[in-house]
Amino acid sequence: MKKHNFSAGPCILPEEVLKQASEAIVNFNNDDLSLIEISHRSAPFVEVIEKGRRLALEHLNLLNKGYKALFLQGGASTQFLMTAYNFLSKKAAYLNTGTWSTKAIKEARLFGDLIEVASSKDKNFTYIPKEYTVPNDVDFFHCTSNNTIYGTQMKTFPETNVPLICDMSSDIFSRQLDFSKFDLIYAGAQKNMGPAGTTLVVIKEDLLERICREVPSMLSYKVHVERDSMFNTPSVFAVYVSMLTLDWLKGLGGVSFIEDVNKKKAKLLYDEIDRNPLFKGIVSKEDRSTMNATFTIVNEDLQSRFDSMWKEANISGINGHRSVGGYRASMYNALPLYSVQALVDVMKELERKA
Amino acid sequence: MKKHNFSAGPCILPEEVLKQASEAIVNFNNDDLSLIEISHRSAPFVEVIEKGRRLALEHLNLLNKGYKALFLQGGASTQFLMTAYNFLSKKAAYLNTGTWSTKAIKEARLFGDLIEVASSKDKNFTYIPKEYTVPNDVDFFHCTSNNTIYGTQMKTFPETNVPLICDMSSDIFSRQLDFSKFDLIYAGAQKNMGPAGTTLVVIKEDLLERICREVPSMLSYKVHVERDSMFNTPSVFAVYVSMLTLDWLKGLGGVSFIEDVNKKKAKLLYDEIDRNPLFKGIVSKEDRSTMNATFTIVNEDLQSRFDSMWKEANISGINGHRSVGGYRASMYNALPLYSVQALVDVMKELERKA
Structure with a gap:
């Protein structure tokens, strides 16, 4: 009897996905080789990552709408600094709703000025601030859609004409939203998407024009988009299981x-x-x-x-x-x-x- | 009949490791949960990563010698920029022996001046340059021990009093060297250590004192050392299989x-x-x-x-x-x-x- 797994993350994954993943470790694609001992540039793996990227956009209703999906490494924690490294030229606005927002703010400060438009720290992050405005002269607005530690979730997002960046690590693919309002969405895989080891980034291609400084290749969204998420060897297993989970979700409806x-x-x-x-x-x-x-x-x-x-x-x-x-x-x-x-x-x- | 797998990487892994990994995906630690759906801070996984870190140092004969082993994300490509971000204050010396050295040099240039002490580019990297000296006034010397693409390997390393940093992605754990000569060794897992998705960093603790600028947390060796390689969720599966492979190697001798x-x-x-x-x-x-x-x-x-x-x-x-x-x-x-x-x-x- 399998446990009722309420883990906060890494967390429960669909049983049929685990079964398929387990099989692929000994024999992938009926090719008598393990998934994890073949070239990431071989046709069977390229098919896996391309299917995963397509399914991610499909689930967000962003397919063929000027967005790209990437499977990067380093977790949401790396996105905290990458978003700022690429797009924080002068100042950016952040909503502080908990531990992860606070960490995102800390990393971004290295790259420019920050405005904290609102914070719920006064009540140990037990609510989502609602009375705030996003300034028009910032490089972007950043928020966290779901706060795993406290159990709060943004039900609405501010209307703004500046780029909207959102950490959706713990509620992506769990609910319908108008995702086309967002310019960049990122999510560590290990909640609704797959195992730890890969991070989904969904980026509006227009946003790439706003990269404001010279960025090292591995931290550059432009490089990863241009190389179809294969600039270097991706986290093969995590990408595969994410693809299976996204496919499982599609099968469910x-x-x-x-x-x-x-x-x-x-x-x-x-x-x-x-x-x-x-x-x-x-x-x-x-x-x-x-x-x-x-x-x-x-x-x-x-x-x-x-x-x-x-x-x-x-x-x-x-x-x-x-x-x-x-x-x-x-x-x-x-x-x-x-x-x-x-x-x-x-x-x-x-x-x-x- | 399993194939004779000569893949350059990701590459062949021991069959018994693949078997154990496959089982852990459905039931890890006889706990009726998958390895990839439990908290990375749970005791069974902490034991995995600690054992992996210990085995890595043991195999390099660096246990209890002032070194720390880390399992990071992002591949050797992220180490190209991390080494420079942390330690390149004014200028550094690089030996250019191929594609990966060239990439390391490109990323490091963003952070300071570079001296290419020698290059074998004149003959399409078909040899290892030997007649060169490492200047005494550089922040560090960087080289690539094995060049996967060309099939060359450094048999000796220069004597120098500056920190020695080496990309050993494709030959780590394959031969004995006096590893205590190195101040920082890094290696993408996907050759001799495990599946793609984690990168081993072995760093001499003294080197941390030389961090020369404010570095974002995820790119800071100091942060990762202080947090025992668990600053954020690690690439759980890749770390587990790396530990199994290092253990398999120990069992062999x-x-x-x-x-x-x-x-x-x-x-x-x-x-x-x-x-x-x-x-x-x-x-x-x-x-x-x-x-x-x-x-x-x-x-x-x-x-x-x-x-x-x-x-x-x-x-x-x-x-x-x-x-x-x-x-x-x-x-x-x-x-x-x-x-x-x-x-x-x-x-x-x-x-x-x-």
């Missing part, structure tokens, strides 16, 4: 289908958090993330009992992040509804027994 | 054992290239690489016949790089001696039939 499932899962859990007097949500209701639900147990004396109960129910990965405490249940695309039901059942059982 | 095997494989093939009148080696004999043997067929009319014959013998990956032509047989650690024998047999058979 795409982002619109999974968005419905994600809403059902989130509703099931948040309804129980609100109903059950033993538990309490941590963040503002209107900003609750459909991906990461954070909550506390009201009476701390019940904590060890609850912990034993969910472990016994084969649940894993719901301990809260050290900077928030309490619990965090991450409900990424591959987590089935019945796993959320299993957690809700334990919460109800605790109420009965308490 | 380590670098001294594999060096003997590598010498035997290289001797077998080069002896045939020199003996068989149909073939000719491309590079200077004294600079021949034990990892990548490059050769041409003297009478080009025989080429298509030879190509059919080696394909029929279940051999793959011996086409030469487009910038050199001819053939290239890569004989990394995991390639068995009998695969080289299979190639030599085909060369002999061609001679008999021609």
